[in-house]
Amino acid sequence: MIKSSDITNAFSNKKLLSGTVITATFVLIAIFGPFVVSNPVQPALDLAYLPPSLRFPLGTDNWGRSVLAELVWGSRISLTVGVVSATAATLIGTLVGLVAGYFGGIVGEVMMRLTDIMLIIPPLALMILLAVYLGPSETTVIFIIAITAWPFIARTVRSEVLTRKNRTYVHAAKVTGVGTREILFSYILPDILPVVLANAVLTVTAAIVAEATLDFIGVGVTSIVSWGEILYWAQQSAFYYNAWWWILSPGLAIGALGTGFMMIGLGVEEITGHR
């Protein structure tokens, strides 16, 4: 349960605070940045491979496009795909975890076995296979990440439900005739919400990395500028021109945004006393 004391604690938690500041900065860049820097679609070959300067703070790529502008525009993809796929994974994982944990028996057993199976199959290999056969698009990438990420959440939610389903408040609710659905969603779910939230935010970090990796391999969305796509092109020629800025900055952006979300997740865990 989220208590009011948790909210006061939230402001004094260093991890949560720094995580929120980092993430909010990227959200603002994604929303307003594209109004400030123009979309770097136009190639200008005479400006190719320029190191960082006042005009191009993060240098230029092989087409002479500003790497900073690409990062700003690409942040939209990374954030959208990261947040949407993590939300989808959290919804599926929470539902499976709730049902598997509460009901047990054959239904729970089958669901957990399915979860275990999904946990063993190497996620990136499965994502590549799905991307190849479903065709590259933003929707596909979101679907693919959600499909491979939900088992981690289902597992955590299930173990949380298991520790709660025999507590007095659940028994009391049952005795007074509260329906199963209401027990699950109005009694148990609010109680484990902090765990769900922390895991959802941690999943965003994993999703951002997964999106970048798929684009980097070339099975993601390569038509729109994204951080992984910048690295996909950078890998092809940056090393020949020693264009380190072209490789360095997208990676640092992914790491910084990922750290932001991760700090939020760890902060929530700390405040609510889990872990």
Added chain:
Amino acid sequence: MVNARYLVSRAIGSLVTFFVVLVLNFVLPRLLPESPAQILASNARLPQVVAAQLTIKFGLDQPVYVQFEKYLLGVFSWPPNLGVSYSFYPSSVLSIILQRLPWTLFLVGSAVFVSWILGTLLGIAASMRSRSLFDNSSLVGAIVIYTFPAFWIGLFLLWFFGIEFRIFPVFGAFSTSSTGVLSFLSSAGLHAVLPILALVLANFSGYFLLMRNNMINVMREDFVILERAKGVSDFRIVLNHIARNAMLPVFSLLSMNLGLVVSGAIGIEIVFSYPGVGYLIYQAVTSHDYPLIQGTFLVISVAVILMNFVADVLYGYIDPRAKP
């Protein structure tokens, strides 16, 4: 002694997972708007006559259930028949993968071992000086490094140690000019340094964070206080009692994370053009070699399922509480 029921349930779990992978591998290609037969025929590198022959040979003109039966019979025959690669025609998918598999096993095996040892030792060290500068800085460092994509860590190492300072080779698994066993081995070792280092950097933090947390939790337990009261030295308590108990969850993380390590290896093999199955799946994707993509996915999954089973069995020996 390991519980027989535990072993059987783990074995059944692994078999079911294997079957799911088999079905996925069969169903996914058939979701494409084009049939496998059409794709086969549209591949320019394959002579038309051969494509027609292969279509009949693999029964791609027959109903789905017949195809599924043939597919299963192929996988379960000896040696398994995973089809013929388009891009390495006429090599069989299996023979190509078997050439590459040892490199990936070598890379992943060494990386798992090193990151496990490194993460565990660092975790013990940090927990003994909890809240110190060393503890806090390694904590922040581990969190930050955890959020970078494995492939990017590889790219960075490649640029820094391979191009800027030219200390290590950055392409392939060994130098083709190496003659004799010794020069081959040293060349292979040198080529593996950066990929393994990248994988270790991408993976050790999970072990570190878990080990550190477990150590701190176990330290507070009654039996540790009892040992202290009995006058057992701090060093012995830490090694024989706390670390031993804190190690168990770390070991189960080891088995759970194998899939993630292999996934990380795919990105890093691509960066270093390392001739393992990860780089192979990339080559297969870029050349639209569907049988090779499927075969590689199957073999990678089977390798992870097997490693996972072995880790589970070992875990049963280490933790007598392991139950089905």
